Amino acid sequence: MESEVRRKQIIDVLTHASGPVTGAELSKRCQVSRQIIVGDVALLRARGVSIISTPRGYQLEHVRHGGIERMIVVCHGPEQMRTELEAIVDNGGRVHNVVVEHEIYGYLEGSLNLRSRRDVDQYIHRMEETHAELLSRISGGIHSHLIEADTEADMDAIEHALDKLGILYNS
Template identity: 50%
Template sequence: MNTSKRRLRIMELLSRANTPLTGSSLADICHVTRQIIVSDIARLRAEGTPVISTPQGYQLLRRHVSGIKRTIVCKHGQAETERELLTIIKNGGTVHNVTVEHGVYGNLEGSLHLTSENDVNRYMKRMKNTNAAVLSSISGGIHTHLIEAPTAEIMERIIKALEKEGFLYS
């Protein structure tokens, strides 16, 4: 399949997917290497296609009527990361990102898009398997998350749960 057809196929697969697709799975389907998929995704983005990368894979950014979004400031060590993320998820939230402030580079952001316990489990497994440090390790544990909840009441429940667990930074 030529480059144009492959990119159309990638778009078709992403638009039909209910969950993110990994570069490896796209590569298998298209019979190319993962690096070619990475290049195709970069080109699609350059053309204005809203493809995002998450720890679970690639997905199209779908515009939808959202709930309540709020940026929260947290502080904890790497060992508490899973508990923090699960606190948000189990109380009905979605974790869109993590951001830290760097003295030279300014804000550094990592896309997460975690919506379920399975997402958190896969994220934590990937962090462990790659021996990666959490982004907040460069900022003394201080970081922000953009979280989303379907209602203001659920957002307040999430904030209270994070406060009870000692994750909120004041």
Template identity: 40%
Template sequence: MTSSDKILGDQRRDLLVKTLKQATAPISGRKLGEMTNVSRQVIVGDVTLLKAMGEPIMATNRGYIYMHPQVEPKKIEKVIVCSHTAEQTEEELNILVDNGVTVKDVKIEHPIYGDLTASVMVSNRSEVQNFIQNIQQTNASLLLELTEGIHLHTIIADNEQEIENAETALRKAGFLVE
């Protein structure tokens, strides 16, 4: 690749925003790099700059997404507290998505770093399975491992009944902390 093949600076970042706005699924940094003829690391820097400029871009375990303003009916968000082992993570996530909720993120309170939040963004069993496979393939640690299993999830649902059903199922499994 020669430097004339690269899309440079502001033009590249404009193209990234346009591409992410039009995307219907996350796009990996590698794919964005291939599209603009730069390295994934350059894309990481570009996304950091775009976020600093106020662009609502979120990094997920499957790539970057542009957070469009909600035009769909208002969703309900609730933060719940859970506790379980790392081995029970897939079961917990499946309980939540089986009850119609999206698991937006996971949060812990770290004694040194304070609140730590990571995107999860799973809405169905297939996405849960991909999430778990990514954890296993990368040998990454789950945040709950830093807090003896205690963690919070922001969950999103279409209505209160879905949230109540999810909480009931988590309670029954012994995962909900009240």
């Protein structure tokens, strides 16, 4: 398959997908290696196509839902990650990212896009399967999430739940 045709197919697949599409799925559809897909995605991004990488695959960056957004700072160890994320999604929140501060590189961000317990389960399974380290490891457990909720009441419930768990950072 010609490279430009393949890149158009990647955009088409992501445009019509109902959720993230894995690199393996894209490589299967395009009949190339996953590494070729990684390169194609990098080239598409350089051309201005807003493709984001999530723990569940690639997706086009969509306009936010129009809800309330707030950056929440938390501090906890790896053993509380599931509890933290479930407290957010159970109270109507969407976790867009995780951000940590590094003394040399500044702010480092990872896309999450978690909306449900199913998303949380898949994310944690992927972390365990790959033995990946949490970004918060480099910042002593302190990290931020951009959270989106439909209402201020939902956002307040999220903060209350995190505070009750003792992981909302209030220095």
